Amino acid sequence: MFFNINKMDINKKLEEFQAKIDAESKIEPKDWMPEEYRKHLQRQISQHAHSEVIGMQPEGNWISRAPSLRAKLVLLAKIQDEAGHGQYLYSAAETLGKSRDEFIEELQTEKAKYSSIFNYPSLTWADMGAIGWLVDGAAIVNQVSLQRTSYGPYSRAMVRICKEESFHQRQGYEIMANMAKGTAEQKAMAQDALNRFWWPSLMMFGPHDSDSPNTGNAVKWKIKRETNDELRQKFIDKTVQQAEIIGLSIPDSDLKWNESKGCYDYGKINWEEFWNVVNGKGPCNKQRLKHHIKAHKNGEWVRKAALAYGIKQKEKELA
């Protein structure tokens, strides 16, 4: 009897929840939400935050070697933005009832993932261009879509992040454009960076819709507004032309404009590589995680000191 009332209650709540989503109202932290919705968002937002933070490493790799003071400043400012994005994404994730410490613990114990693209190394300065142009470019396509996601704090974080990401993409494209019109060596470096980052950028959108395990309720609950393949197609269609303008070629011999569909057809993505990198076999998975753990450990005594000092100050105030 008691159980039945509860069940009815939940069904009613679920209906109300879905009605709210269907009406395009945002779900806020204090609103009732199905546990699966909460878990899905905790996973997605924290992975997004981890990606911002881990993403600082491949770009950070070139700060000390940036070829001009202006380039150094722009790159530094960009990476600082990524750290800021990490910060507000962790805050958004925390509204779902888990602490940043818990999320970081999940990252460091490999329970949580981050975008696999950051498991590729940044080998030349042109990679700073390719990352900004392609990686941030792909991220923007996804994030623009997520501005309309149903969870309020996530959606608002996305609005803010999108404004900064478009500057990042321009920063990357500027580096590529300058190198593409530079010396032969620079142009070769730019092409090489495009060759290495093109396919992993397409993989950033995740598996094809037919193979995507996490889509299910995410679409119904409007966490995800467009599918992996739709987003990937948008990215390809806008990027191909950008490459042509600066005289670089996309490394895909099957890439061609499909007049009837009004978009580009593209070649086969190497999903074997994708799954291997996702599952820890990328060139830098171990390095990235080690770096994060090391920095975190090295900072432990500092965090403890700040905490102890804060407690002492409070005690003084109360005394």
Added chain:
Amino acid sequence: MTKNEALINYSLRIGDTCLILGQRMSEWCSNGPTLEEDIAMTNISLDLIGQARTMLTYAGEIEGKGRTEDDFAYKRNEREYFNSLLSERPNGHFGDTVARNFLQSAYFYHFYNALISSKDNMLSAHATKSIKEVTYHLRHSAEWVIRLGDGTSESKEKIQNSFDEIWDFVGDLFETNEVDRLLLNEGISVDQTKIQQEWNSTVTEVLTKAGLTRPNDGYMQTGRLEAKHSEYLGHLLAEMQFLQRAYPDAKW
């Protein structure tokens, strides 16, 4: 030595110290003890490199040979750099960085406050703009000196050691030579003796508040004015200048 030669050297001293410390601070990116601190340290790096650009560009303008900020940053060798010995010290652990930055920021804070009155319009404008940034740098590092000094016994020991180890390099900040004398007469440069007094009082005040012992002023390492550095600078420059040196014809 002409006034212009002195002014070029004076601008390079400021610009080089900002650049080298800015480069050091950028090494903290993705290594900070918290995300917030990572951002704060990157901020300081951004400010310092921005200040460096202004001063290196100015040196090039006075020189009049078409050298740009990047020519000065990327095409000079160790023995042509006039940054403070303090600024090139490696980051070490967080406490080492805090101690180094505090001592250098306290210097810049009093230095820029005095430089605002310089008769050289550019230096005065640069000081007016930079003082806002440096005030933050000083506050940031001083607060950490106090937090670490008055935090845990481990943090206290660490930050005290950081000061003890780096202290030999503070004397270099206050060295003067003909450049200072010439520009002081013109009302362009600052009186280093006065800066040192003010610096002393700031440093003592903060160390006392942090419960730390101010190391003794013994024999000091110097070299900034003769562009004589530690071995660390060469490695920093080799890394920083790599692309410009490897591809001298390229524009980025």
